[in-house]
Amino acid sequence: MFVSLGPGDPELITLKGLNFLQQADIIFCPSTLTPSGKVSSRSKDILLELGLEESRISLFSVPMDKNRSEAIISYKKISTKIEKRYKNGSRIAVAAEGDAGFYSSTHYICDNLSVNNIPTKRIAGVPAFIACGALANIHTVKQEEELYIIPGVITQKDLEERILYGSSIVIMKPSQSEEAIKKVISSMQYVTFHYFENVGIKDKEFYSSHKQNIIERKFPYFSLFIICK
Amino acid sequence: MFVSLGPGDPELITLKGLNFLQQADIIFCPSTLTPSGKVSSRSKDILLELGLEESRISLFSVPMDKNRSEAIISYKKISTKIEKRYKNGSRIAVAAEGDAGFYSSTHYICDNLSVNNIPTKRIAGVPAFIACGALANIHTVKQEEELYIIPGVITQKDLEERILYGSSIVIMKPSQSEEAIKKVISSMQYVTFHYFENVGIKDKEFYSSHKQNIIERKFPYFSLFIICK
Numbered sequence: 001m002f003v004s005l006g007p008g009d010p011e012l013i014t015l016k017g018l019n020f021l022q023q024a025d026i027i028f029c030p031s032t033l034t035p036s037g038k039v040s041s042r043s044k045d046i047l048l049e050l051g052l053e054e055s056r057i058s059l060f061s062v063p064m065d066k067n068r069s070e071a072i073i074s075y076k077k078i079s080t081k082i083e084k085r086y087k088n089g090s091r092i093a094v095a096a097e098g099d100a101g102f103y104s105s106t107h108y109i110c111d112n113l114s115v116n117n118i119p120t121k122r123i124a125g126v127p128a129f130i131a132c133g134a135l136a137n138i139h140t141v142k143q144e145e146e147l148y149i150i151p152g153v154i155t156q157k158d159l160e161e162r163i164l165y166g167s168s169i170v171i172m173k174p175s176q177s178e179e180a181i182k183k184v185i186s187s188m189q190y191v192t193f194h195y196f197e198n199v200g201i202k203d204k205e206f207y208s209s210h211k212q213n214i215i216e217r218k219f220p221y222f223s224l225f226i227i228c229k
Numbered sequence: 230m231f232v233s234l235g236p237g238d239p240e241l242i243t244l245k246g247l248n249f250l251q252q253a254d255i256i257f258c259p260s261t262l263t264p265s266g267k268v269s270s271r272s273k274d275i276l277l278e279l280g281l282e283e284s285r286i287s288l289f290s291v292p293m294d295k296n297r298s299e300a301i302i303s304y305k306k307i308s309t310k311i312e313k314r315y316k317n318g319s320r321i322a323v324a325a326e327g328d329a330g331f332y333s334s335t336h337y338i339c340d341n342l343s344v345n346n347i348p349t350k351r352i353a354g355v356p357a358f359i360a361c362g363a364l365a366n367i368h369t370v371k372q373e374e375e376l377y378i379i380p381g382v383i384t385q386k387d388l389e390e391r392i393l394y395g396s397s398i399v400i401m402k403p404s405q406s407e408e409a410i411k412k413v414i415s416s417m418q419y420v421t422f423h424y425f426e427n428v429g430i431k432d433k434e435f436y437s438s439h440k441q442n443i444i445e446r447k448f449p450y451f452s453l454f455i456i457c458k
Binding site (some may be wrong): 004009010011012013014015016018019023044099100101102103107108109111113120121122123124126127130131133134137138139140141142143144147148149150151152153196 | 233235236238239240241242243244248287305320322326329332333334336339349350351352353354355359360361362364367369370371372373374375376377378379380381382394
């Protein structure tokens with residue numbers, strides 16, 4: 001079972017997700033290696049805050065490299081581990097931040113497992129952009145408005161065209177197009193840019209819709225834009 | 230406080246949402262009049278299943294007419310009611326299906342309240358399309374794929390162009406463009422259409438990705454498409 005943890009605030013997990021986690025024999029959790037060599041796992045932090053026992057949590061490492069070949073090897077490894085535990089009759093959960101079907105790298109694991117005929121299921125969760133909209137207390141999309149979601153890579157021209165086209169826009173990982181986005185913020189005077197950092201991480205959340213403030217910041221990995229008409 | 234209830238399965242509410250509802254003095258809930266004259270409220274059904282007391286639930290009617298003027302009067306009325314209760318010191322919740330900031334008509338109430346300087350906040354929830362993706366166990370968007378969300382009105386030509394452009398697409402209320410969508414399903418052989426009805430409603434859920442099955446159905450109000458590359 002792939003369990004969505006929601007955007008980071010432990011209380012934003014669903015009842016269904018928490019119920020399953022409480023009954024799982026083992027919970028696999030993604031972790032990354034920080035530049036300083038520390039193992040970090042937001043998912044594990046959420047699970048511990050929810051009162052789940054550390055002894056049932058098993059970390060797997062996800063390399064953050066742009067070159068995905070190392071990541072693919074890592075997903076293969078964890079899939080083999082899951083397969084073994086599954087054949088031993090364990091009740092297995094794989095945790096994922098946000099929603100596990102919405103820009104989640106757990107699809108690699110799903111794909112590996114289904115090749116080997118291991119059945120998978122998923123429990124839905126709150127995606128990060130939905131939590132950002134709630135934090136800013138804006139209605140991201142209303143009535144007949146369309147919404148365009150961009151994972152991160154976008155040129156200045158493309159972004160301007162899409163804003164002019166009229167839909168609301170979410171940019172998920174704007175650090176990948178920082179320069180282009182900042183140029184659009186400067187050039188489009190009458191458009192509102194809602195900018196978020198680290199939503200769901202206690203004491204680290206940041207939100208602004210003030211253009212100069214946004215332009216002066218360096219976008220971290222966990223940042224997000226909602227651009228409204 | 231605007232509390233998102235999630236897509237319909239009571240267990241898909243967040244812990245945060247449920248906690249707030251349990252402490253609220255009054256929970257305002259949208260309801261509609263069915264053609265047979267019965268008052269129906271999915272939100273109220275969810276609240277009752279979650280064990281909340283009926284005595285704290287207050288229904289307000291939302292006319293489903295295409296002409297929004299009656300709806301606007303209705304939202305004004307409920308906003309005045311909320312304002313009065315707020316000034317009496319009540320802890321007020323307004324319930325909304327899905328996420329209350331994502332194609333939710335609660336924005337009318339929010340707008341009315343903010344004009345009168347009544348502060349509002351929101352608790353995020355799981356949108357319907359996220360629950361549909363989990364039900365079908367598909368990864369709606371992966372890696373660098375873009376996602377286009379269309380509230381319901383689309384022409385055959387526009388939909389075909391967007392599919393060819395390459396992003397994944399969600400259509401929220403396809404009953405508004407049933408004929409156009411069916412033509413696209415017939416014309417685009419190599420595209421997968423995931424079709425859902427009544428997701429989150431017990432014993433009424435329907436899911437198919439079989440083209441002929443989909444074309445033969447009449448799309449009800451609570452239907453949804455996810456179109457993947």
